[in-house]
Amino acid sequence: MTDTAAREMPLEPENELQDDVAVVDDHGSDIAGHDDHEGHHSSLGLSNMKLAMWLFLGSECLLFGALISTYLLSKARFLTELVALNPRVLDGLRDGGMPEELIQEFIAEGSVEPIFDIPFTSGSSFILLMSSLTMVFAHKAVSEGNYRNSRVWLAATALLGSTFMAGQVYEFTIFFREGLTYGGSLFGSGFFTLTGFHGAHVTGGIIMLLSLLVLSFRGKLQSNRAETVELVGLYWHFVDIVWVLIFTIVYLIP
Amino acid sequence: MADTATETPHGADSQHGHDDHGDHPTEKQYWVVFVILAVFTAVEVAWSYLGLEGMQLVVPLIIMMVIKFFLVAGAFMHLYFDLKVLNGRLFTWAFFGGILLAMGVYAVVFSTFRWQI
């Protein structure tokens, strides 16, 4: 039992700091691969964490692929029924409070384009794209040991991400007010689910970035931790890439 | 297959030391990539306003989308610069394997549905 107690004894922070092995990881990952030195090292000369992150992203491709497919199918089926004036579909939109002109516009154009505000979304897409740039700089700064810069870039990335999210929330409310509800139509369900999932990913990324920032302010984000930043970066870029797809597929292609 | 490089006797890759990517792009290169991305985005949006339809609209948009995709993956996510490790195959496969699989599978799904719009 004493053994157990010893095991559970929390570690002194300083101790941990010096020991670049016991990396505290910000997004719940583990690093045991690094710890048994005498034995294990990587067969491929890669870091386990990084490999794991890439695998995770590979799996995310199928997730977003399925969501995008669902969206496309839902939109197509929605428009088919709408153009055929299926009364239930019309009722669904009207119950959500969609103005009649907008509905007629949908029908006339056979497209959901009228509800989108392309300039606005282009702006937020650009912001998200920009955050990828700041993210690489953050990583660069950390690996070069430039702590001041790293904080600036991390904060900038988180800020840009938050701006994007704010834009999305704003967009959602606008859509909602225009009568595009989650339950009112197939298109609404598909659209909000896809973009909502993406938004949840961005939010997760922001939380990671903020955690990094906190670590940095507590002096724990030193160059030996560059990989952690890189991992967050990979995730962040991936989320950005997904938006590149969504922006084109959902917004630009009617 | 992703394994040729792993045939190297153990420890041969130890010069990779801490990690696997030697040369990362310079700050300037990042900026260049970013500007290209930004330009593409602008062109995309503009294109969507040209009032084109069908293939004329969709194909260029998709092409630009794909280019952007690879720019981010290649430059920002360092896939391009990881080419040195394992001849770049491992990460590339983990990730693009997922993408290719997703594309293949979902394309087939689509082909089995009726499309009217």
Added chain:
Amino acid sequence: MRRGVRRFWVVVLSGALLAACAEDKPLNTFEPRGPKARDIDSLMVWIWPIMGIVFVLVIGGAIAIALRNRVRPEDYDAEDLPAQTHGNTPLELAWTIAPAVLLAAISFPMVQGIWSLEEENAEGDLDVMVIGQQWWWEYRYDVDGDGFFTDANGDGVSNQDLTGDDAELPLDISLDPDDIVTANELVIPAGEQVDLIMTSRDVIHSFWIPRLNGKRDTVPGRWHTWSVEADEPGKFTGWCTEFCGLSHSRMRMSAIALSAEDFDEWFENQASPAEIPTDPDALAGRELFQNNCQQCHVINDGDLAYADDFRTNVPLVSLAAPDLTHFASRTSFAGGVYSTYAGGPEDDSTDANDDGLDPDVYLQLAELSAAPDSPDDYRFNAAELKRWVSNAPSRKDMAPDANPETGLGRGMPAFESLTDEQLDQIVAYLATLD
């Protein structure tokens, strides 16, 4: 010859499979009674022997090797190793390529089979609309023969619209008196390919009459085509084969093939409205029906009024209940679970799934039951029907109570308020509907 080959293999494969050929299995897939089913069967006649050979080789081989090469524990000698073969690339390539070649060969007739199953009948031939719902089948026949069905709004929907790549999807498929609407029993002319245009009102079902063809799902919101053809007149049993909820196991159906003349006679009868009964009991039953049943069921006797907008009055998920206009002309009810007629030659079960029914008497059922000549003749199964009307959910799993989410129920409710006498009157009325 082909039959001979098949018999041979069936016997060889196992004695047990022989039992599968026995005649008393109404769903047996080994007994094609129509060209489509025969196509499938004749494809399988070749597949099973091939599989049988592989089976014998692999399993026999495994057992033989195990027996031949076994070493008993007492003879075990750690030093005495067998020859350490690591592999043999040509050999392995051979058993990679050989099955591939075999399968490639099989795929030719297979692909042909796939497409031939899809072949539709000629323009102008009989098409029947099949609608699955929890837990019974509805069939609609195009009466005026113009290739159009009518939807609830009276708009014409061409069956051409319902197939092919640009199918329109009319969602409101509800009952319309202009078409022949029947339930559970698909009546077809023998020797003619009948195309089925299928959909569902609620969940996915699957239409399967094994002796006439394989199965095809009926999917809500989609129209699928499938066809059946019977060589000879007869009754062919089927079963819904896509899990569709509570009473999936009680969703059966049958196809009844009639000779050309009989079919015409049947068709004419179905196309005309039901007769208003003269018997006072039946008349009383008719009134009870109007008050209790009409909110869901349709009986078209020219006089009987029914709800204009049928759907809105019916608290049913599927929005429809079986059309009872010619109820007594059908041999089974409640999703093919109960017989409308009991008795008949060599049979007095009330089991709808035995094929004792002689299709030659199909059209005379009602007459026979009204005035049976002998106890062997068919008689209207009043007892079972009465049990059904008084408490249907006890005869078949259903959930007539409304779903809290949708306010809709599934199936027919119990009518405990009806007295015994009233029930008899209703049954008497239903018996007149031939």
Added chain:
Amino acid sequence: MTTYDDQLALPSGLSDGPRQPLGIFARPRNANGFVDWLTTVDHKKIGIMYGAASLFFLIIGGVAALLIRIQLATPNNTFLSGDAYNRIFTMHGTVMVFLVVMPMGAAFANFLMPLQVGARDVAFPRINAFSFWVFFAGGLMLNTSWFIGGGAPNGGWFNYAPNNGVAFSPAAGIDFWNIGLLITGIGSLTGSINLITTVLNMRAPGMTLMKMPIFVWMTLVTQFLLLFAIPVLTVAQVLLAADRLFGANFFNVELGADPLLWQHLFWIFGHPEVYLMILPAFGIVSEVIPTFARKPIFGYPFMVFSGVAIGFMGWGVWAHHMFVSGIGPLSVTAFSVATMFIAVPTGVKILNWLATMWGGKLILNTAMLFSIGLVTQFTIGGLSGVSHAIAPSDTQQTDTYYIVAHFHYVLFGGALFGFVAGFYFWWPKAFGYRLGERLGKWNFWTMVLGFNLTFGPMHILGLQGMPRRMQTYDPAMGFGLWNMVASWGSFILALGILMLLVNVVQSHLAWRRAGRPNVGADPWDGRTIEWSIQSPAPSHNFDVDPAVTSLDDFWHRKYQPDETGKLRRIHTGDEIAQPGDPTGVHLPAPSYWPIVLAMSMPIVGYALIFNLWLMIPGVLLMTLSLWGWALEPADDLDPHDDDGAGQGDSASPDGGDGATAEPELETVS
């Protein structure tokens, strides 16, 4: 078989099973401490827990199966109501697939794969613990639906839309199915990432990919299948949850949805799923057969590549479950042909196993019998699979008992037989004693008999037209006889499985009575490096990194050619086995956070189903545990254990170059 029990000369202090030398922490290997199991991050313990959990769920699923068989024994039976029947077969299928076969695969992958690649643990031990607990939590949650929320799910294991919507299935059962499996899916996903990383990146020096044991290869393929398949199911489940809980319309036909979307998503997952259930078993027999044939596996590269090919092709055939769904003749043609060709790589495996046995000196012990059982029984299932692949004939067969026969032959006769073989084979490595051979043989023959009596007749029933998922049938349909036979068979089969459980208990007791004799490192004259360490495997696995130079490395160290080229045994396994000395090794410390985090998931699940207020404790707990997890060092730097591992070689922080260095074996006094 030669036993080594007596000839063992263990280093002192190890005679009673390997023990940690004095003073060094803390991971008592025979910990009867409950807490130790809850907090362990040791891949072996986690593997054992996966195994135990899957056996537990096997009993639940099996009892459900027996209820099914009782109900179907006679026509028009009323033992179960229609409603109860639907719930029971749904739970039977779901439990067997998701909570029995999948975790059993995970059990072997976890316990064995790190040992076979010569790693000290998996890449992310805490995540590994989390994977297990989250699977277990999800499984328990699913099973609570027997008691709460209006009954167990009733939509069938593939739960087709729109029958799974609130309009048709208002009770919460479907939500349990949906959310419960969503939760287990999280475990599968994290597990797959973890295990792939381990295989790719933590192999012993010298173990190149083509020197990995086949089981490791199959694990790799399996985990890749999981990695890519789980997200597809996740999306399907998210869509369903959105529909059921938040009023979305993805499967609402009235608004134009197409229900086939569910089928596509489910089977894109579902078909890779069936291969990821069978491949671990294939891996297991690929280890067992060479060992007891005393020959190397025949055609290693073919075995590897056929496994990989099955993995790839498994992605291109999902619509063979939809041949009658109306996907159009072109798709049917493509999928039909693609499906048939999966028989090719699978056939290569079958024939290569036979070729391995050919000319061998077979020791037909229980593990080997079960392996041969797999080869034969699986082939039967595979051949009926090919007959479904022929789409026209599938229109007659689909949704009949012929399909039920097919998948029980591949799942039970394939996967489970393989797993049982694995139990018998690796039991000594996990627990230090063998399972009894006598009862084992009884176990095997009872199971073979019961199995074939149960599922053999289902071929006939299916061809006679008996549809599946039928609560009852009419006597006039003529299904009575074979159903009765199958029902009897199922009880014989249950007896067979019972024997396995009895064998476990009995062998354990016998071993205890005999004073816990040590079975030795290498009880079967094994081929792969997991046999080069003590049994039961010490918690640190390897004292020194095993340097691997060839396939079946351990075997080659025992047997070498003499001058004449004839193979001679130069060592027994125990002579060259590692003594199990943990000095200088330090292991990741146990942690509470994985289990706590995992337990927060079902709370969130219940919140979604019953009351969103429950979200608050659920999310709080989740945040707390994530927080705790993040702040907890993954590593326990025990002050005694300052072998320099921690701070010393900071030049190579992740040990990338420890390769050539001799492991430090300082003795700590």
